[in-house]
Amino acid sequence: MTEQNAESGTLDFKPRPFGNSVRGIPLEIYEPIGSKPSMLIISAIHGDENLGSVLISECLRSMQSQDLYAAVILSMNPDGILAGTRGNSNGVDLNRNYPTDNWKPDPVYYRNRPGEPQNIALSPGKRPGSEPETMALMELMHALKPYLVVSFHGFLACIDDPLSLDISKDIAGRTNMELVPDVGYKTPGSFGSWCAEQDIPIITYELPSLGIAELRKMHTPVIRDLLTGKYDSMLG
Numbered sequence: 080m081t082e083q084n085a086e087s088g089t090l091d092f093k094p095r096p097f098g099n100s101v102r103g104i105p106l107e108i109y110e111p112i113g114s115k116p117s118m119l120i121i122s123a124i125h126g127d128e129n130l131g132s133v134l135i136s137e138c139l140r141s142m143q144s145q146d147l148y149a150a151v152i153l154s155m156n157p158d159g160i161l162a163g164t165r166g167n168s169n170g171v172d173l174n175r176n177y178p179t180d181n182w183k184p185d186p187v188y189y190r191n192r193p194g195e196p197q198n199i200a201l202s203p204g205k206r207p208g209s210e211p212e213t214m215a216l217m218e219l220m221h222a223l224k225p226y227l228v229v230s231f232h233g234f235l236a237c238i239d240d241p242l243s244l245d246i247s248k249d250i251a252g253r254t255n256m257e258l259v260p261d262v263g264y265k266t267p268g269s270f271g272s273w274c275a276e277q278d279i280p281i282i283t284y285e286l287p288s289l290g291i292a293e294l295r296k297m298h299t300p301v302i303r304d305l306l307t308g309k310y311d312s313m314l315g
């Protein structure tokens with residue numbers, strides 16, 4: 080018999096549902112037992128950028144539930160993950176659907192690969208906050224009031240934080256990624272813009288375009304520290 084792996088194949092933490100996707104798939108949050116989380120970690124608001132979810136899940140599965148200090152949403156866009164799409168099943172880019180001053184009704188264009196024309200269109204929604212996923216996350220944020228949000232995306236290989244927090248500097252240093260004040264293009268109606276308007280600091284953690292094995296090496300230790308509260312003392 081081979082030696083047992085410490086990492087469990089199933090995620091035994093019990094999540095709390097806080098809403099549903101357009102297709103009716105539950106949105107779920109994992110929360111610390113008996114304490115209010117300072118930090119909310121979110122992954123895969125873009126359904127085709129879900130390697131962060133895999134890395135975070137692996138960390139959770141190798142931890143005891145009492146060691147979890149952050150609140151975690153492994154999949155903010157279950158429709159997109161199911162279909163392998165960036166948007167939800169209404170074709171809405173959920174990261175452009177928030178009721179912010181800069182929300183725009185124009186289609187959102189993106190590209191799948193660097194160098195390709197940015198010509199794949201998604202909708203920002205019929206109106207700001209039109210999508211159930213958006214409404215559910217806003218409601219959750221009002222209830223949770225986290226001191227910091229860390230949102231996982233791919234694959235721009237940077238830490239995006241307009242406030243340049245110490246925690247961002249530390250993560251950028253540890254992961255050998257650049258700390259930037261924005262991702263280099265406008266993101267009207269993004270969750271980040273909404274958080275900024277609510278005075279909630281948000282770090283956009285853009286994983287690099289690497290295989291899962293390389294991502295594990297560089298990013299799993301950082302993610303584990305985020306989950307287990309090692310960074311909480313750096314929050315104001």
Ligand SMILES: [Zn+2]
Nearest residue numbers: 125128232233
């Ligand atoms: Zn993204």
